[in-house]
Structure formats: structure tokens, C-alpha cells
Amino acid sequence: MARNIVAIVDDMFFASKIRATAEALGVEIAFPRTKDKALEKIREGRPDLILVDLHNQRLEPIDFATALKSDTNVQSIPLLGFFSHVEVELQRRASAAGFDKVIPRSAFARDLAVILESTGFGARP
Numbered sequence: 606m607a608r609n610i611v612a613i614v615d616d617m618f619f620a621s622k623i624r625a626t627a628e629a630l631g632v633e634i635a636f637p638r639t640k641d642k643a644l645e646k647i648r649e650g651r652p653d654l655i656l657v658d659l660h661n662q663r664l665e666p667i668d669f670a671t672a673l674k675s676d677t678n679v680q681s682i683p684l685l686g687f688f689s690h691v692e693v694e695l696q697r698r699a700s701a702a703g704f705d706k707v708i709p710r711s712a713f714a715r716d717l718a719v720i721l722e723s724t725g726f727g728a729r730p
């Protein structure tokens with residue numbers, strides 16, 4: 606069975622990189638555009654992993670994580686956020702809100718294939 610991932614990303618560069626890598630690996634990926642669509646997709650499909658660009662302009666990632674982690678039906682789904690390495694406060698807030706792992710964009714881009722195909726997060730520290 607193929608891995609199923611939800612990516613909440615509005616940056617076209619990262620979205621195309623994620624899509625291309627997922628296709629090459631045979632990973633099913635969805636890109637919902639709003640918080641409501643994302644929550645609906647997650648509740649319906651129970652993905653293996655949720656990826657969130659912490660700089661997403663369409664969704665408040667901190668509020669999204671809080672909503673997701675307060676829902677007992679989906680709170681166990683791994684939630685990985687990625688951010689610009691200079692935004693240390695954003696990293697701290699994301700971790701406090703319930704993101705299971707928060708990594709810099711550079712590490713996310715470097716380890717993307719491993720992250721998408723891994724049963725864990727796959728990213729190197």
C-alpha cells in the first residue's frame with residue numbers, strides 16, 4: 606500500500622518539488638488549499654504524514670496544529686513543519702503548538718525523499 610501524505614504548502618517551488626519527489630517514489634500526496642479542506646482530507650484519509658510550511662500565508666500553521674492535535678481521531682498522525690532557519694521564534698511556537706518535528710527548509714529540501722518514504726520522519730538531525 607502506498608504511503609499517503611497531506612502537504613499544506615502554498616509555495617509553488619516547494620509544492621512542485623514535493624509533488625515530483627512523491628511521484629518518483631510512488632507516494633500519494635494531496636495539497637489541500639484551506640484549513641477546512643485540509644482537516645477534511647486528514648479526517649477522511651488518515652494520512653501517514655502531514656507536512657506544513659510554517660510560512661503558509663493561507664493557513665495559520667500554529668492554529669492548525671492546535672486544532673489537529675486536539676482532535677483525538679487524528680492527533681496521532683505525525684505532523685512535520687518546515688521553516689526558514691532564521692525564524693527561531695516560529696520554530697519554538699510550532700513545537701509548543703504540537704508539531705512533532707520542526708526542521709529548517711534546507712534540511713527539508715535535502716532530506717525530502719527520505720521524509721516521504723520513511724515510516725518515521727526520516728530527516729537527519
